Amino acid sequence: MGFLIGLCISAIRSATPILFASLGEIYAERSGVYNIGLEGLMLCGALAGFMASFYSQNAWVGVFVGAMAGGMISLMHAYACVFLYVDQIVSGLAINVFSLGLTSYIFKIFAGKGTLPPKIAGLVNLELPCLSRLPVLGDVFFSHNALVYVAFLLVPVSWWILFKATPGLHLRATGENPEAAETAGLGVRRIRFSCVLVGGIFSGIGGAYMSLGQLNVFTENMIGGRGFIALAAVIFGKWNPLGAMAGTLLFGLADAAQLRFQALGFRIPNEFFLMLPYVLTMVVLTKIVGRTSPPEALGIPYKK
Numbered sequence: 001m002g003f004l005i006g007l008c009i010s011a012i013r014s015a016t017p018i019l020f021a022s023l024g025e026i027y028a029e030r031s032g033v034y035n036i037g038l039e040g041l042m043l044c045g046a047l048a049g050f051m052a053s054f055y056s057q058n059a060w061v062g063v064f065v066g067a068m069a070g071g072m073i074s075l076m077h078a079y080a081c082v083f084l085y086v087d088q089i090v091s092g093l094a095i096n097v098f099s100l101g102l103t104s105y106i107f108k109i110f111a112g113k114g115t116l117p118p119k120i121a122g123l124v125n126l127e128l129p130c131l132s133r134l135p136v137l138g139d140v141f142f143s144h145n146a147l148v149y150v151a152f153l154l155v156p157v158s159w160w161i162l163f164k165a166t167p168g169l170h171l172r173a174t175g176e177n178p179e180a181a182e183t184a185g186l187g188v189r190r191i192r193f194s195c196v197l198v199g200g201i202f203s204g205i206g207g208a209y210m211s212l213g214q215l216n217v218f219t220e221n222m223i224g225g226r227g228f229i230a231l232a233a234v235i236f237g238k239w240n241p242l243g244a245m246a247g248t249l250l251f252g253l254a255d256a257a258q259l260r261f262q263a264l265g266f267r268i269p270n271e272f273f274l275m276l277p278y279v280l281t282m283v284v285l286t287k288i289v290g291r292t293s294p295p296e297a298l299g300i301p302y303k304k
Contacts, residue, residue, distance in 0.1 A: 005136060005139055006260070007256050007257065007260055008140045008256075009139065009140055009143075010255075010256035010259060010260070011249060011252040012140070012144065012249070013144065013148065013213075013252070014251070014252035014255040015249045015251065016151045016152075016206070016213075016214075017206035017209045017210050017226055018206065018229050018230045018233060018248040018251060019152070019154075019155070019206070019233075019244070020151050020154075020202045020205050020206030020209065021041070021042055021203040021206040021226070021227060021230035022230040022231075022233040022237070022244040022247070023154055023155070023202055023241055023244065024038075024198060024200065024202025024203050025038060025199050025203075025230060025231060025234050026158065026162070026239055026240075026241060027158075027171070027198050027199050028195050028199035029175070029239060029294070029295060029298055030171055030295060031171050031174050031175050031191055031195035031196075032174055032178060032192055032297040032298050032299070033082065033195065033196050033299075034088040034089060034299050035074070035077055035088070035092055035196060035200075036089060036092035036093065036228075036231060037073075037077055037091070037092035037094075037095030037096050037099070037227075038199075038203050038228070039096045039099075039227030040095040040096040040098065040099030040100065041070045041073055041095065041099070041203035041204060041207065041227070042203050042204070042207030042210070042226065042227050043099045043100065043221070043222070043227075044069045044070060044073050044102070045066035045070040045203060045206065046066065046103075046207035046208060046211040046218055046223065047103045047106060047107060047218055048062075048066050048069035048204070049062035049063055049065055049066030049208030049212050050120065050211040050212065050217075050218040051065075051106075051110060052064075052065035052066070053120045053122070053211075053212055054118060054120050059121065059122050059124075059212050059213075062211075063123075063147065063205060063209075063212060066208025066212075067201045067202075067204040067205045068201075068204065070200040070202070070204020070205070070207065071200045071204060072200075073099065074095075074199060074201070074203070075197060076091075076095070077091050077092065077095055077196060077200070078192070078193045078200075081192075081196070081301065082189050082192045082193045082196070082302075083189065083193075085303065088299055088301075089299075096227075104220045104221075107218060118217075119216055119217050120212070120216055120217070121216070122145075122214075122215075122216035123145040123146065123209075123213040124145060125143055125144060125145050126145055126149070127142065127143050128142040128149075145213045147205070147209050148213070151209075152245070154241075155241045155242060155244075155245045156241075159240070159241045159242055162240075162241065170186050171191055171195060172295070173186065174188045174192060174297070175295035175297055176295055176296045177296065177297065178297050178302040182302075182304065188302050189302065192302070203230075206226075207223065210222060210223065225278065229251050229277070229278075229281055230248070232247065232251075233247035234247075235294075236250075238293075239295065250280070251280070251281060254280045255277045257276065258276045
């Protein structure tokens with residue numbers, strides 16, 4: 001029982017940063033804009049949040065700065081794709097390459113030549129009154145830091161905004177038929193620009209969670225492909241927040257399992273366990289991609 005409880009707790013925590021990024025990407029892609037630069041946005045959010053927390057001695061200042069860092073980097077992608085009609089895939093790849101080099105350079109200046117990176121006091125666990133004392137369920141669901149609760153609370157909120165609220169209808173219209181949306185009086189480019197910005201902020205928070213709420217340290221390229229997993233979770237969930245949550249939990253479970261298997265000391269190379277989450281993602285996508293229908297205007301620049 002203890003093994004299963006620990007596995008579930010680790011799965012939820014591992015899924016949280018990916019869930020933030022995938023929710024933000026749903027907004028962007030539903031409006032018609034690809035942003036495959038999630039890896040770079042999360043990396044910038046992780047470094048900015050870590051440094052802000054280090055200097056301010058306040059983890060929540062780090063979360064805010066990490067969100068702003070993701071938002072500022074995404075502004076470049078939004079402006080290039082929405083107003084300059086740059087290829088969205090090329091722009092996203094440029095963000096990934098740019099962010100990897102930028103964060104490595106800044107962190108080397110910040111940390112100096114020390115062998116160990118500086119550590120910070122990250123986000124502390126917030127046990128919900130009464131709920132955290134429930135047998136099993138209390139440990140699994142109600143003994144995490146606040147960002148975990150925020151991430152999973154955003155899932156029903158995002159679902160309601162996208163599918164039940166008027167702004168969500170406008171957003172989906174710009175991703176399905178921007179010409180008709182413009183004819184109806186909607187500002188297609190304004191909506192797309194705003195959605196890409198929201199996606200960047202969410203990704204920045206996801207990156208800040210990695211350095212402040214999960215590891216309490218920053219290392220170069222610490223995101224480790226989670227931005228691409230978030231893209232896969234969007235497809236897995238068919239551009240629906242509830243489905244994306246299921247996809248992120250699946251990856252989180254695989255990630256938690258590989259850590260547990262390594263700890264058990266099996267005589268199998270560690271690299272085999274490390275690749276398990278990514279192999280699982282590829283297997284799942286091969287079964288699902290052909291059955292999904294993305295927004296009709298996704299990836300197509302809109303010109304008045």
